[in-house]
Amino acid sequence: MTRFPRATAVAEAVRAGHSSARAETEAALVRIADGNPALNAFVTVDAERALSEAEAIDRRLAAGERPLLAGVPVAVKDTIWVAGRRVTQGSRLFGSFRAPADAIAVERLRAAGAVILGMANSSEFACKGVTTNPLFGPTRHPQHPNLTPGGSSGGPAVAVAGGLVPLALGTDAGGSSRRPPAHVGAVGFKPSFGAIPYGPGFAEPFTGIAVMAPIAADVADAALMFEALCGPDPRDPDSIAVAPMESRPPESLSVAYSPRFGLDTPIDEDVRQAVESAVEALERAGTHVVRRDLSWPAGVTETALMPLQHAGLAALYGDAFRRDPALFDPDIAVQIERGLTLTGAEVAAAQLLGVEVARSLAAFFTGADLLIGPTTPCVAWPLDRLGPDTIGGQVVPPRAHAVFTPLFNHAKVPALSLPCGTGRNGLPVGLQVIAPRGLDRRVLRFAAYSETVLAAGGQGHPG
Structure with a gap:
């Protein structure tokens, strides 16, 4: 797979005049032309518009600006409004829709000097755990084209892991931008609800929990993208300011490790071993890890x-x-x-359960600074299935692969998936790092520390 410089290196080179936004855009367009036909990560690419935007960024640089993401090529999930671009949600209903405005996050990408190359594939309405839809078909795993990257942000995750662009913007309402990165060996960060303003855009089926989510090749790039996008905006009444970076060193934090996040659900042995090995490496490095399960409200399942x-x-x-x-x-x-x-009472019961989930996790965090555990209970599976047939030797329903992510959406907390080794056939495994709402920078700092520890031990990124 063609590799590329990290976003931090691209932005530094462009700001220093060693490269240009146009040159970085041209290089990314070549990578997409070479690699995307086999992956189907991008569903539309507007080369002419991207080059025009890159030239405008170069003019800003010539005028003395030094934007945070100067010249960095970015993929945007095909559910997020990009003004003037075709944005379909993977649906025939929106096959010819042109976004009338930028989402606030896209505005901020532009202000930070990023170049939007095109739209990346999603399941229809971002409501499915694999990335395929009636308009564009499936996105394929970059290591094994007969496997799925999961969903719904499979296109953005594969655009990064497949070496096409350094950064992608996804969405996450139940794990959509953590599980695909875990399956393909990328970093996926679900910020606190409201940390990155949401909209304007399509109405969300899952209201009150969906977030814009940076996807990157490493934690430093995810953090760079988050800093460009976070902060309140009056157009989003749910948007919030997150806490500043803490002075406490990451290894001084109290970290709770829960192998199944307190859920009665199977996990494959190769995934369990990869996560356990990562936790042991953190312990050897001096991290204070306590094995402690969560206690959820009665009846909690996805x-x-x-x-x-x-x-x-x-x-x-x-x-x-x-x-x-x-x-x-x-x-x-x-x-x-x-x-x-569904009846109104059934929907209200689910809403009330979501509130109790948030309260339970808030209580848990009175005794821990961070929570870690697996992102998914399995590695990637065949492209033609909604989920693996078995996990942990048990026959499971199609959504059993998704159990470890949605509760943290309902709790509105930040959660990041970090590569932590490989399972069978060399397929990536993800470690999930979670903190209380608003402590997004704690998650990012600990994840960066963990990335260094795991890399020193031969774990982490698969390639």
Whole structure:
């Protein structure tokens, strides 16, 4: 796979005059032309517009500006508004939609000097754990093209892990920008809810928990992108300011390790061993790790919370589904059908359970600075399946691969997936790092420390 300089190196070179935004854009366009046909990470690329934007950035630099992401090529998930670009949500309903405005996060990418190369593939409405849709088909794993990278931000994750661009912007309402990075060996960061302003854009099926999520090749790049995007904006009433960087060294923090996050769910042995090895490496480096499980409210499972997504899809697209079900991905159609049958009491029960999840995790953090554990219970699986047939030797339902991420969305806390080694067939495994809401920089700093520790021990990035 063609490799590329990290975003931090690109921005430094462009700011110093050793490269230019146009040169970096031209190089990325060559990488996309060479690598994307096999991956299907990008679904649309606008070379002419990207080069024009790059030249405008070079003029800003000539005038004395030194933007944070100067000249860095970026992929944007095909659910996020980019003004004037075709943005489809992977849906036939929006096949010809042109975004009338930039999302605030995209505005901030532009202000920081990034160059938007194009739109990256997503499952329809970002509501499926693999990346395929009726418009563009599947995105493929960069190491094994017969495997899926997961979803829904598989396109952005593969654009980075496949060596096409240094940075990508995804979304995460249940793990969509942590699980695909874990499967392909990238870093995926779900900030605190509101840390990066959301919208303007499409209405969300899962309201109140979705975030904009940086995806990068390493933690330093993810942190750089986060700094360019975070901070409140009056157009998003949920946007918040996050805490400044703490002075405490990462190894002084109290870190709770939970092998299954307190959930009664299977995990594959190769994933368990990779995560355990990473935790042991952190302990040897002097990290204060305590093995401690979470105690969730009774009845907490991802299934118990899914009525919120199903009802949201039904509210947004139920009428169109009734008129023509064939317009939709069959897997999304099943969710809409379920949503149309739900009662108000069932939806309210799921909402109340989400509130209790947030309270339970807040109580847990009174006794720990950070929480770590697996991002997923399995490595990547065949492209033609919604999920692996078995995990941990047990036959499992299709969403069993997704169990370790959604609760942290409902809790509105920051969570990052960091490569921590490999499982069978050399496939990447992710370690998830979580902190209380607003302590995003604590997560990023500890993840950077962990990345260094794991790299010294021969773990971490697979290539």
